[in-house]
Amino acid sequence: xxxxxxNIGDGLQLKNPVLTASGTFGYGLExxxxxxLGRLGGIIVKGTTLNPREGNDYxxxxxxxxxxxxxxxxxxxxxxxxxxxxxxxxxxxxxxxxVNVSGSSPEDYAECAAMMAQLDNIPAIELNISCPNVKDGxxxxxxxxxxxxxxxxxxxxxxxxxxxxxxxxxxTDIASIARAVEDEGADAVSLINTLMGMHIDIRRRRSVLxxxxxxxxxxxxxxxxxRMVWQVAHAVKIPVIGxxxxxxxxxxxxxxxxxxxxIEVGTANFIDPCASVKIAEGINRWLDExxxxxxxxxxxxxx
Amino acid sequence: xxxxxxxxxxxxxxxxxxxxxxxxLHDPAATLPEILxxxxxxxxxxxxxxxxxxxxISINEVDINKNEFSLLVHAVGEGxxxxxxxKPGDKLNCLYxxxxxxxxxxxxGRQLLLCGGGVGTAPLLYYGxxxxxxxxxxxxxxxxxxxxxxLQLDQFEQYGRVCCTTEDGTYGEHGRVTxxxxxxxxxxxxxxxxGPMPMxxxxxxxxxxxxxxxxxxxxxxxxxxxxxxxxxxxxxIDNHNICVCQDGPVFNxxxxxxxx
Ligand SMILES: Cc1cc2nc3c(=O)[nH]c(=O)nc-3n(C[C@H](O)[C@H](O)[C@H](O)COP(=O)(O)OP(=O)(O)OC[C@H]3O[C@@H](n4cnc5c(N)ncnc54)[C@H](O)[C@@H]3O)c2cc1C
Ligand SMILES: Cc1cc2nc3c(=O)[nH]c(=O)nc-3n(C[C@H](O)[C@H](O)[C@H](O)COP(=O)(O)O)c2cc1C
Ligand code: FES
Numbered sequence: 001x002x003x004x005x006x007n008i009g010d011g012l013q014l015k016n017p018v019l020t021a022s023g024t025f026g027y028g029l030e031x032x033x034x035x036x037l038g039r040l041g042g043i044i045v046k047g048t049t050l051n052p053r054e055g056n057d058y059x060x061x062x063x064x065x066x067x068x069x070x071x072x073x074x075x076x077x078x079x080x081x082x083x084x085x086x087x088x089x090x091x092x093x094x095x096x097x098x099v100n101v102s103g104s105s106p107e108d109y110a111e112c113a114a115m116m117a118q119l120d121n122i123p124a125i126e127l128n129i130s131c132p133n134v135k136d137g138x139x140x141x142x143x144x145x146x147x148x149x150x151x152x153x154x155x156x157x158x159x160x161x162x163x164x165x166x167x168x169x170x171x172t173d174i175a176s177i178a179r180a181v182e183d184e185g186a187d188a189v190s191l192i193n194t195l196m197g198m199h200i201d202i203r204r205r206r207s208v209l210x211x212x213x214x215x216x217x218x219x220x221x222x223x224x225x226x227r228m229v230w231q232v233a234h235a236v237k238i239p240v241i242g243x244x245x246x247x248x249x250x251x252x253x254x255x256x257x258x259x260x261x262x263i264e265v266g267t268a269n270f271i272d273p274c275a276s277v278k279i280a281e282g283i284n285r286w287l288d289e290x291x292x293x294x295x296x297x298x299x300x301x302x303x
Numbered sequence: 304x305x306x307x308x309x310x311x312x313x314x315x316x317x318x319x320x321x322x323x324x325x326x327x328l329h330d331p332a333a334t335l336p337e338i339l340x341x342x343x344x345x346x347x348x349x350x351x352x353x354x355x356x357x358x359x360i361s362i363n364e365v366d367i368n369k370n371e372f373s374l375l376v377h378a379v380g381e382g383x384x385x386x387x388x389x390k391p392g393d394k395l396n397c398l399y400x401x402x403x404x405x406x407x408x409x410x411x412g413r414q415l416l417l418c419g420g421g422v423g424t425a426p427l428l429y430y431g432x433x434x435x436x437x438x439x440x441x442x443x444x445x446x447x448x449x450x451x452x453x454l455q456l457d458q459f460e461q462y463g464r465v466c467c468t469t470e471d472g473t474y475g476e477h478g479r480v481t482x483x484x485x486x487x488x489x490x491x492x493x494x495x496x497x498g499p500m501p502m503x504x505x506x507x508x509x510x511x512x513x514x515x516x517x518x519x520x521x522x523x524x525x526x527x528x529x530x531x532x533x534x535x536x537x538x539x540i541d542n543h544n545i546c547v548c549q550d551g552p553v554f555n556x557x558x559x560x561x562x563x
Contacts (some may be wrong), residue, residue: 030527030531034307269527
C-alpha cells in the first residue's frame with residue numbers, strides 16, 4: 001500500500017490528499033448515510049460568515065455543458081450558530097473538519113477566523129476571498145494583490161492555526177495573487193473557486209439565475225484549474241490544494257502532477273455522493289498499480 | 304430512514320402516452336428502505352451524455368412484495384426523454400429516498416383532498432394508498448388540459464373517489480380543479496397538492512379560505528438533493544430561505560410566501 005498521507009503546513013495532517021470542497025458537501029453529515037466520512041482526508045464545510053446571510057434569491061443554479069452555474073451567495077446562519085449548533089455535531093468526526101470563512105471586510109474575516117480559532121477540533125480554515133456571488137466582499141478581495149493581502153494580513157493576526165487561502169480564477173495573473181497571500185503568511189492556497197459565467201433562457205430573454213451571473217464548476221472548468229494550479233505551484237513555496245471539476249481519481253492525479261499537495265472534490269458530490277471516497281480509494285489503487293510508493297513522488301511530476 | 308445510492312434494475316417501462324411512462328425499479332440485492340409518500344429519487348441519467356446533474360423524480364408507487372417502486376416520468380427534456388428510452392434489464396442509478404413527505408394524519412376516517420395536475424399527480428398515488436391503508440378516505444381531484452392528460456385513473460380509483468376536470472371539457476367537469484363541484488359538495492379535513500405552481504397556489508388559497516391545512520409538494524431545480532448545496536431554496540413566511548430537497552419537497556403552504 002502506497003503512502004498517501006500529506007501535510008498542509010505544520011498543523012494539518014491529512015490521512016489522504018482528498019478533501020471535500022466548501023458549499024458542495026454541506027457539513028458532511030448530509031452524506032453520512034452514504035459514505036464513511038472517516039475515509040476522507042478532510043471536509044471543508046459551507047462558507048461561514050460572521051453574521052447570518054440569507055443568500056441570493058431562487059433560481060440559484062443552472063445546468064451547463066459538463067458543469068453547472070450557481071449563485072447561492074453564501075447562505076449560512078453565521079459563525080456563532082456554527083460554533084454552538086453545528087460544531088458539536090461534527091467535531092468528533094474521524095476526519096479533519098475545516099471551515100470556509102468569508103466576509104465583507106478584513107475586520108469581519110478576522111473576527112470570524114478568531115471564533116474558529118477557539119474551536120479545538122478545527123485544525124485549519126480556508127479563507128474564501130473568491131466568492132463571485134456576493135456584492136459586498138468575497139471576490140472583491142480576491143481579484144487584486146492588495147485586496148487579498150489586506151484580508152490575509154488581518155486574519156493572520158487573529159488566527160494562528162493553519163490558514164489556507166482560496167483563490168479566484170477570475171483574475172489576469174493568479175500567480176501574483178498567490179504570492180501576495182504567501183507574503184502575508186498564508187500556510188497554503190487552494191484553487192480554483194468558480195469561474196464567473198452566465199446562462200440565458202432565450203425564451204424568456206433573461207438570465208436563468210436570479211442575480212444574472214453565477215460561478216461555473218464541474219468538469220467544464222478542469223483544464224483551466226489544472227493550468228492555474230501548475231502556474232501557482234511554480235510561483236509559491238507553500239502547498240497548493242487543487243480543485244475544479246475533479247470527478248475521478250485520474251482527474252485528481254492530474255492535479256497532483258500539476259503540483260498540488262492535496263485536492264478537493266466539489267460538484268462531483270452531486271453526481272455521485274460517494275465520489276470523494278471513491279477518488280481517495282482510486283488514488284491508492286493507481287499508485288499501487290504504478291508501483292509508486294508515496295503520493296509525494298507524483299506531486300509536481302509533470303513539471 | 305437512511306438514504307441509499309444504488310444501481311436499481313428496470314423491470315418494466317409502461318408507456319402511458321408518447322411522452323409519459325411509468326418506470327418500475329427493482330432492487331435485486333436488498334430490501335427496499337422505508338419510503339414515505341412525497342419522497343423522491345435523484346436519478347442519474349448515465350445514458351444521456353448531456354445530462355450532467357441528477358434529475359429529481361417523485362416516487363409514484365411502491366410494491367413491497369415485488370421489492371419495487373415506480374416513477375411516473377414526463378419527458379420534457381433530454382434527461383427525462385432518455386428515461387423513457389430505458390428497457391427492462393437496464394440499470395438506473397438512484398439516490399433515494401429523499402426529502403420529507405406528506406403527512407398521514409393520526410387516527411382514522413379523515414377526509415383528505417389530494418389535488419394534482421400534470422405529472423404532479425405522481426406522488427399522490429402512493430400518498431392515496433398510504434392514506435387508505437391508514438384508514439383515511441382520500442378524494443383525488445385531478446386536472447388536465449384534456450382527457451389525454453389524465454393518467455393512472457384506474458389506479459387512483461383503487462384508493463378513493465376520483466374527480467376530474469379538463470379545460471376543454473373532454474373528461475370530467477369542464478374547467479380547472481378549483482372549479483370542481485366536489486369542493487362545494489363535500490367537506491374535507493385537509494388538502495394536499497402537487498402540480499403546476501398556479502394550480503397549487505389556487506388550491507392553497509381555496510384551502511386557506513376554509514381554514515383547511517394544506518400541503519404542497521414543490522419542484523424546484525436541484526443539484527444535490529441532500530440539503531448540501533442550497534440551490535433549491537424557497538422563501539418562508541418569515542423571509543428565510545429553506546431547502547426544498549431536505550426541508551420539503553412537501554410544505555405546509557402557510558409556511559411559504561408564495562401563497563400570498
Ligand atoms: C421534488 C421533485 C419531484 C419531481 N417529480 C417528478 C415526477 O414525478 N415526474 C416527472 O416527470 N418530473 C418530476 N419532476 C420534474 C423533473 O425533475 C424535471 O422535469 C426534469 O429534471 C427535467 O429534466 P430534463 O433533462 O428532461 O429536462 P431539461 O432539459 O433539464 O429541462 C426541460 C424543461 O423542463 C424544465 N425543468 C427542468 N427541471 C425542472 C424541475 N425541477 N421542475 C420543473 N421543470 C423543470 C426546464 O425548465 C425546461 O423547460 C420533479 C422535480 C422535483 C424537484
Ligand atoms: C453550489 C455551490 C456552492 C459553493 N459554495 C462555496 C462556498 O461557500 N465557499 C467556497 O469557497 N466555495 C464554494 N463553492 C466553490 C467550490 O468549493 C469549488 O471551488 C468549485 O465548485 C470548483 O470545484 P468543482 O468543479 O469540483 O465543484 C461552491 C460551489 C458550488 C457548486
Ligand atoms: S438540491 Fe442541494 S440543497 Fe437542495
